[in-house]
Amino acid sequence: MALLSLIYDSACAGYEAPFHPESPVRVLATAGYLQAQRQDALWTQPVIASEVDLLRVHTPAHLRRLHQPRDFDADTPYYEGIEMHARRAAGGALVAVDEALRGHAAFSLSRPPGHHATADRAMGFCYLNSIAIAARYALEHGCARVAIWDFDAHHGNGTEAVVANDGRIRFASVHQYPGYPGTGTSNLANVSNWPIPPMSDPDTHVRAVRDALEGLLAFDPELLLVSAGFDAFAGDPITQMTLERHHFEQFGTWLAGLRIPVAAVLEGGYSRELPVLVASFLNGWAPPANKVGCAG
Numbered sequence: 001m002a003l004l005s006l007i008y009d010s011a012c013a014g015y016e017a018p019f020h021p022e023s024p025v026r027v028l029a030t031a032g033y034l035q036a037q038r039q040d041a042l043w044t045q046p047v048i049a050s051e052v053d054l055l056r057v058h059t060p061a062h063l064r065r066l067h068q069p070r071d072f073d074a075d076t077p078y079y080e081g082i083e084m085h086a087r088r089a090a091g092g093a094l095v096a097v098d099e100a101l102r103g104h105a106a107f108s109l110s111r112p113p114g115h116h117a118t119a120d121r122a123m124g125f126c127y128l129n130s131i132a133i134a135a136r137y138a139l140e141h142g143c144a145r146v147a148i149w150d151f152d153a154h155h156g157n158g159t160e161a162v163v164a165n166d167g168r169i170r171f172a173s174v175h176q177y178p179g180y181p182g183t184g185t186s187n188l189a190n191v192s193n194w195p196i197p198p199m200s201d202p203d204t205h206v207r208a209v210r211d212a213l214e215g216l217l218a219f220d221p222e223l224l225l226v227s228a229g230f231d232a233f234a235g236d237p238i239t240q241m242t243l244e245r246h247h248f249e250q251f252g253t254w255l256a257g258l259r260i261p262v263a264a265v266l267e268g269g270y271s272r273e274l275p276v277l278v279a280s281f282l283n284g285w286a287p288p289a290n291k292v293g294c295a296g
């Protein structure tokens with residue numbers, strides 16, 4: 001049974017905008033819940049992703065733009081220090097790769113999310129594309145083939161744009177359509193998209209998530225990265241999907257059965273139940289180690 005590595009730094013709670021759904025309580029409440037529930041987990045700090053790591057995905061102009069105090073779009077404010085927060089989130093994904101490659105089930109509990117960020121644009125609450133940065137890092141450090149499984153309720157448009165036509169990477173996204181950002185209805189050579197209509201029955205949705213994973217595994221990846229968003233939950237305030245807690249646990253059990261390293265990063269998830277949803281996913285993936293009982 002894989003040991004659970006949780007990558008977390010409470011510094012990622014250090015920015016917020018009034019009434020914005022991507023809020024500090026998401027990670028603070030989840031960290032507190034996991035600290036109580038998963039005392040078997042190994043807690044590790046993220047690193048700050050280096051410029052070399054970032055430039056495998058982003059343009060120099062984009063990195064400069066993150067320092068300019070102007071909002072990126074209506075959803076994606078400029079915050080004081082956002083460049084460092086985004087680099088820490090990307091660094092969490094890098095540490096998750098390292099932890100996965102040494103055999104742990106690795107989850108980076110961080111913010112901001114990343115999968116909407118393109119090479120040269122921050123959007124959809126995302127500033128740097130942590131999962132794509134992690135994929136290119138893994139390729140640079142000895143992995144020949146990397147797959148990215150994105151079950152966030154929104155299309156991973158940024159990840160798609162970055163990895164399109166990179167034959168070393170396969171990407172699959174299952175997402176609500178119509179929905180933000182309005183993309184993700186057709187496939188590319190190395191990208192498969194699974195648009196799901198709002199309010200679809202959960203069995204249909206879960207089957208698509210499973211088929212997306214199966215397609216990625218057929219690529220025989222040496223590492224699986226997961227854009228783990230929890231906003232396809234029925235109670236999420238910004239989507240119209242129907243998954244329940246046990247479905248996320250089921251996604252985790254699929255990972256538990258794999259024989260390749262797996263690293264996951266938090267993307268979306270805006271309901272108050274986020275801590276329970278994350279814990280369920282992790283319990284399916286890396287069930288709590290049995291406590292060693294007293295003799296007798």
Ligand SMILES: [Zn+2]
Pocket residue numbers: 152153154229231267268269
């Ligand atoms: Zn999302």
